[in-house]
Amino acid sequence: MVLSKRVSIISSSPTLGITAKANKMKQEGIDVIGFGAGEPDFDTPVNIKEIAKKSIDSGFTKYTPTSGIKELKDAICKKFKEDNGLSYSSDQILVSCGAKHSIFNIILALCNEGDEVIIPSPYWVSYPEMVRLVGGTPIFLKTSQENNFKINMEQLKKSITSKTKLVILNSPSNPTGMIYDEKELKLLADVITETNIYCISDEIYEKLIYDENKHISIASFGEDIKKLTMVVNGVSKSYSMTGWRIGYVAGPKEIIQAMSNLQDHSTSNPTSISQKAALEALEGPQEDLKKMINAFLERRNYIVDRINSMEELSCLKPQGAFYVFVNISKLMGKSFNEKVISDSIILAELLLENARIAVIPGSVFGDTNYIRLSYATSMENIIEGLNRLEDFIKKLSGG
Secondary structure: OOOOHHHHOOOOOHHHHHHHHHHHHHHOOOOOEEOOOOOOOOOOOHHHHHHHHHHHHOOOOOOOOOOOOHHHHHHHHHHHHHHHOOOOOHHHEEEEOOHHHHHHHHHHHHOOOOOEEEEEEOOOOHHHHHHHHOOOEEEEEEOOHHHOOOOOHHHHHHHOOOOEEEEEEEOOOOOOOOOOOHHHHHHHHHHHHHHOOEEEEEOOOOOOEOOOOOOOOHHHOOHHHHOOEEEEEEOOOOOOOHHHOOEEEEOOHHHHHHHHHHHHOOOOOOOHHHHHHHHHHHHOOOHHHHHHHHHHHHHHHHHHHHHHHOOOOEEOOOOEOOEEEEEOHHHOOEEEOOEEOOOHHHHHHHHHHHHOEEOEEHHHHOOOOEEEEEOOOOHHHHHHHHHHHHHHHHOOEEO
């Protein structure tokens, strides 16, 4: 085989693949409504774009330090202090080419072949692929709609073995939108510190929270858990800057340095212009963020009410992010044009081909009894898309 063993064991991103197929259909003139987007449908705020333009005009287009410019790292330290009650110095910060890059750097820096990484399921699609790529073994902890898609301390404790290197927590969660509260996190932190494993706390959706819910970083429960936690965040989701590719991670100095060394020989620095834009995102006006949250809230409420009004579907009300994880178990065994729905992939294919709506099958997140709908699209699209979904369900037979 020409390809290396490591790349042969990973697959392409299904979420990006479905989105690409839907976009191709749109380009061909087919009216497709996409519920697959993992990015806000709002433009990057004007003040951020203007700073980027000024950076180009001023010639800020050369290499920067691999770990990020000092001003941005200082702003990140300030953000952690003010938002999360976490104190870091700039040598405990690494800026990377997106939060995905940050997580990959952590796994590369910490995991050896044979190490086990605990991943609550449903999970973001890239976590297990990254673990497999470094020769590690993903250990999935099953959650359900009944327990709000969250693991508990007993589950975590039972899953830890002598091979366990780290656990990955994502709150608010992609794909479920659920948030771990203070009590739940504290109990998990106790297990992590008792067993001395590492934790990746993926907090990329931190700012996108609704109702009276609150984001708490697991690293904030004292020095013992903080020194075992790598806190990941970025500007992609909160400031609609997905294409700018700026993520960052905070953690113990020696691990951050190792990750910086790794980045030295892979990507080098994140884009200089994007770093200046990210600095403005963190330190500039936050009005656009508030407007985006208000729009997401309205859309979330509508989509949850509509889904739960359909007899065959159900969902929890997401506490954060911009996804609804829809239970489709009652559709299993039904058929459309003699094609039986036996898993979420078949349903997603049928919906794209026959209802002209693009959804992400839950199987890619670890549970085929669900589909993920993103409400990072206009209310007009949501209404029409849900009308198409409901009409399609009525055409199903059997089951």
